[in-house]
Amino acid sequence: DAGVTQSPTHLIKTRGQQVTLRCSPKSGHDTVSWYQQALGQGPQFIFQYYEEEERQRGNFPDRFSGHQFPNYSSELNVNALLLGDSALYLCASSVGQYLWLGYGYTFGSGTRLTVV
């Protein structure tokens, strides 16, 4: 049973460019959340998608946008890249929009984005 799959694993982009990161949730999961983990920091919540809609959003600018497809997979798009966007981007999937007692998210291994 595949867990959460993210692609690509590594990516190098230039300032001002746009990037798309992809996530396939764990089998049976229908909710996808995205996190940004900067170096030396904990993961920071970007947004959550459930039933193809953005349900909750963290403190991130509109340059960060996303999408969820009918098969529950998701994309994270970042426009006008800044050096400060360099980070590990983590996708987490879960069942339903709300966390269940005793169960956390299932995280993918992440996409390492470097902006030069």
Added chain:
Amino acid sequence: DQQVKQNSPSLSVQEGRISILNCDYTNSMFDYFLWYKKYPAEGPTFLISISSIKDKNEDGRFTVFLNKSAKHLSLHIVPSQPGDSAVYFCAAKDQAGTALIFGKGTTLSVSS
């Protein structure tokens, strides 16, 4: 302003001894707390959790204690093993939302 704080960036423990990782929080609306373990080049892995209505939860070698009055929780690993060496993140969920708020992590090194 950090709502979840892990004030010890690193901890070194000998194999077989107890590891105690600490976490403090500021938001009294948090109703659920989780600990995650992260190895390099992997995503965080769920370890153990505790509801705010409990003060202790145990799972094998791992026990989480919650002190609501002090807004403090701790993860105890007994006995510690070299394979436990990883970064440990404390996370909290508030009653209003579905997002997790993470601390900065503590790197645990267990030597044999």
